[in-house]
Structures are given as structure tokens and as C-alpha cells.
Amino acid sequence: MLTALMRGVDQPVSIEEVEPLPAGPTDLVVEIEASGVCHSDISAMRGYLGLANPTIIGHEVSGTVLEVGTEVRGFTPGDRVIGSLVPQCGSCSWCLNGQTHLCATTMSVRERVRARTSDGLPVTAMLGLGAFAERMTIDQQLAVKVNSDLPSDQLALIGCGIATGAGAAMFTAGVRPGSSVAVVGCGGVGQAAVQGARIAGAAQIIAVDPISLKREHALRNGATHVVDPAAGGTPEQVRALTHGRGVDVAIEVVGIQATVLDAYHSARRGGTVATVGIPAPDTTISLPATDFFRAEKRVVGSYYGSTQVRTDFQKFADLIEAGRFDAESMITHHYRLPDVQQAFDDLEAGGVVRGVIRHD
Template identity: 40%
Template sequence: MTQEVRGVVAPGRNERVRIETVVIPDPGPGEAVVRVQACGVCHTDLHYKQGGISDAFPFLLGHEAAGVVEEVGPGVEEVAPGDFVVLNWRAVCGRCRACRRGRPWYCFDTHNATQKMTLADGTPLSPALGIGAFAEKTLVAAGQCTKVDAAAPPQVAGLLGCGVMAGIGAALNTGNVSRGDSVAVIGCGGVGDAAIAGARLAGAGRIIAVDIDARKLETAVRVGATHTVNSGESDPVEAVRELTGGFGADVVIEAVGRPETYRQAFYARDLAGTVVLVGVPTPEMTLELPLLDVFGRGGALKSSWYGDCLPSRDFPMLIDLYLQGRLDLESFVTETIELDDIEKAFQRMHDGDVLRSVVLL
């Protein structure tokens, strides 16, 4: 039997979001209905609202979420009703060439629910990142549900669903930061700060936060940065080198996604060091580097997809670290809000006033 819930819908490009009635179908084979308890307000949702990802309006926004499985469809074995889960947007297929090679975090055929949620008049909705969690309930593929310890508050657990996992994974999984490494993170928003927290978890010896916003640099120190560089006041490449004995950092994580900051990351790393791109560029951006420098500096230039995470492996581990007091997820939550406050939260996020606004349902 279908259900009707309240949800936040982006009706068209750059239009204000609206609270609409959303129709949730019964879960079909391989699907699950989740009662959403909390969902973070992420830049990706703003990009959907602005039409920067696709034109498949109307969108049901929200994806960085945690909640409780309410109902599952036929054939579902991963989760059961009553499980506390974090939602992920890369449900691995288990069959593609990446999965068959034992690298499911690179899965090339991730999937979402087959059925569509709709507006009350039957208009199909496009759920953000296949999730659509700015709603009291949502329909997802069961593989998008990762069971974690229910002792974790939903407002912090849900952050693993996107930004925090992307940043931590960029440091731990993609950058392979290890004990004693020097790490520089360029761009200290939610993802960059999570990369700093990941570097701290790995035991990095020197963690350098780089940003043009003094407020963001203060927050970066709270989550684990040992040094800061205001790149609006000094050359970040020279500053990082000065802080690393003149050599550059072992790992530089670029969390902005712009050609100019990528070049900074490239030249701020040590010889044979690693650059990790986790900031998401826009389609028109291009990059030019001297090929001799690419060869001569050696090392690795990597892109990090969702922190190269495997949700079934990484989400429970990070929740356990949080419960042990070793990962401060609370620091990422600036405020908790209601569904009706999302338009204002987008503006605060755009203005750099918050690290994360989290909707509580």
C-alpha cells in the first residue's frame, strides 16, 4: 500500500524549494522503505536545485541521511525492518569488472531503486543521488542501506552518507596517509575538514589546512589541523613548503575542484608525493600542466570517488570510532533544522556560515 509523506522538492532550475506531498510505493524486489531520522544539507543538493547536475526536474532533494528500515521488498537480505542504517549512493552491483577484480569501491554499475516516487498528481520525482532523503520516508535500493550501531545519533551518523565519508576516504583510502606523513588540505569546507579528520586518524605528523576564509581555518584546527595557511594572504605553495622543511607535503588533498587550486596542490607536494582530487569540478573546467613537471615530480595524481569507500566496510568502522571517542563527528554539525528551513540553510551554506546544517525529522 502506498504512503504519503512530506518532502522537499526542487521544481525547476534555481526555483525556491517547496514542501510537497510525496507518494512512496511499496518496496519491490531489492528495494527498501526507510523512515528518515536526519539528513545533512550538502552542496550537491544545492547543485541539483541550480540545475548543475541534470535537468531531470522535479528533484526530491536530500541524500546525506540516516534512518530506520521500515519495510523491505522480496529478495532483500542485506537489511531487515528495524535496522538503523546510513544511506549511501553507491550500491555496488557485485558483477561488474571492478567488483569481480575485488575492487567494489570502484563499482562501475551502482544502482538505485527501480520504482519512482511521485508527487500526489503522479509526476515522477528524481531523487538526489538516487536517495531523496529530505522527506519523512524514502524508497531506495536495499544495497543503499548500510546497517550501523544504533547507539550513534542519526544527525551525526547520516553525515557519513556523503561529505564526511568523501573527505575521510580521500585521506585514508585514496591518499593512503600513514603515520608521520605530512598532509596539506586545500579547501576547508565539510569535505576538506573531513579529510583533515581522516589524516589525524591515520596518525599524520603535520596537517596543514589551506583556505581563504579565516573562519574555516579556525574550524579546521578544531578537527585536527596542526597548521593553517590563509591563501588569500600568502602563496600557499611556498607556505606549505616552508612548513615541510622546504620539500612539500607527502599528500596534498584538493577539496575545492578548481584548476588553480589543483595546480597549487600539484606544486605543494613533495617529490614522489601524492595529489588527491576530491573537490568536484564543473564540466567546462580544464587543466594545463607542463608534462615534464608531471614526469619529473613523480608520485601519484589520483581522483577520489566518494572517498573510494565501501559502505559496508567503512560506515560501521567509522561509527565505531565515533562511539569510542576517536572521531569527533559532532564538530561537523553546526545546527539542526526542520524541513521548512532548507531554503535558508542553502543560503547559509553558500555564504560559508555553516559547516553542516542537519534536518531532523
């Protein structure tokens, strides 16, 4: 089976054949149809996610079930599925309390060995998925069935970029009708946050990004204003657009101190700041303590957009099918599996909103 492997931190992607291991009783074997290329894949290659190498990278994925294990319930061959970045065990206290995105069983299903390299090394799969491959063997807790006729590349985006971005606006930050929202960082996840804010009824959506292509995309996706951080401080520009007040909700989608502060200072007193971007490991975020106290801002981490995958993935698919969420325009590049490194290079160069590897 052809895969894109991470062999070690900061090494280039290795395209190679591996020998898949037999599926277990709770596993599904899925024919991969499309896998999105996400900045988290690059974060993984840099060692930010602490993956056990070699590992099949890629995590934003849709496909069709080929085989089901003897203990699998609720899936049959032919089902269309989207990979979930987190499992849903259904029985831990988080799952039982409506926070399946924080399920406690993550490690047991993510760390399984799924294949062997030609030189005999055990191969794991990124987040238990491993989307840059022809097939994947995944625990049933990582699969979400959807009823949809959407193209597979649009379905794949639901699994990470759309859930993380739109979910941050709709679920974590709880954008309300008529509110004002700033999105700091407008790659694929940021574009999804802009659309999530639009669907939630925001009156004003300010898209902040230094790259003009991404600002233009954001305007097409429902942003009402754009801010180029190079043209002056982001908070100053956001306040100028909000009668000096700041936005009700600021969503940070970069993951570094400077942009978290930009988002923080762009939010109004009493506003909400949601951080979505993945920070480098062992870094900390500092906030001005007096202002944090006096301005009573709510600063909240947003993990996977607080998405409840079993119900929300179908809702996202329905929103796309109804023309209410534009997934098609988010996809600016298509690639084949051997071109994963090129896809990463293009993403880093900044000219890509979302690239998708197609396997058909």
C-alpha cells in the same frame, strides 16, 4: 509525504507533498531521521549532476528500516541504516575487485521513479536516495546497516562527508604515519579529510581555507597548521611550513582549477595529489606538463573516498563512538525539512561546516 524537491536547474527548492509509489521487491522503506546538507546538493540544484526533475534532493542520510521487499536479504525492520551514494551490486568486476565505490550498476538503481507530485509528475530521488523527505524508498544496494547507538545526525554524516573526506586521506591517498598532509578547502568534507589524516597518523596537517571559522575548526580537528590563501600563495605558504619541500599528500576539496593547482604545487616531488571537489560539468583541469613529468607526482581522483561502504561505514561509526573521530563538532547548524533553502543559503554564505536536517 513532505519533501524538498528540485523542480528545475537554478530554481529554488520546492517544499511540497508528494505521493510515494509502492516499494518494489528489492526495496527498503526507511524512516529518515537525519539528513546532512552537502555542497553536492547545491551542485545538483545548479544542474552539475544531470538529475531527472522533479527529484527529491538530499543524499547524506541515516534512518531506520520500516519495511523490506520480498527479495531483500540482510535487512529487517528496525535496522539502523546509512544511505550509500553508490550501489554495491556485489557481482560487477569492480565490486569483485574491491572497488565497490566504482560499481557499474549505478544507473539502474538511481533513476527509479519513487513518487508523484500533486500535478501527476513522476518524481525521482537524488542518487537513488532523496534524503530531504520524511521517508525514502531505496534499493537494498544503497543501504548499509550499522550497529551503533550514535545520534542519527552523526550517523548521517558518514554517508557522504565523512566517507568522502576521511576516505580520501585514509584510503585513496593512503596517508602514512609521520607524513605531511595539506587539505585545500575545509568545509565538511575537508574537515573530515583533516580528521582522516590525523587518524592515519600524519605528523603534520596543514588546513587551507580563506574562512577563519573553518581554519579554527580544522585546528580543533587535528590540523597542526593553517594557511589563509589570502595571505600569500598557498603553495609558497605550505612549502614554508615543510622546510621548502612541500607535503607528501595534498587533498583538494573545492573542485576548481585554481585550487587543484594550489594542491598540485603544494605537494612535494614524488608526492600524491588527491582531487575530491566536484568540478563543474565540461570543465578540464590543466597541469604544468614538464613539472608533472619531472616531479613524478601522483595525481589521483578520489571518488567517495574510495570507501568500501559495507565494511568502512561500521568502522567510521566505531571510530566516532570511540572518540577517535569527532563528528559532533562538524555539525554547526540544525534545520527542519521546510528550511532546506535556508540551509543552502547559509552553506553558500560560508558560515557553516555542516548543517543537518532533523526529522524527529
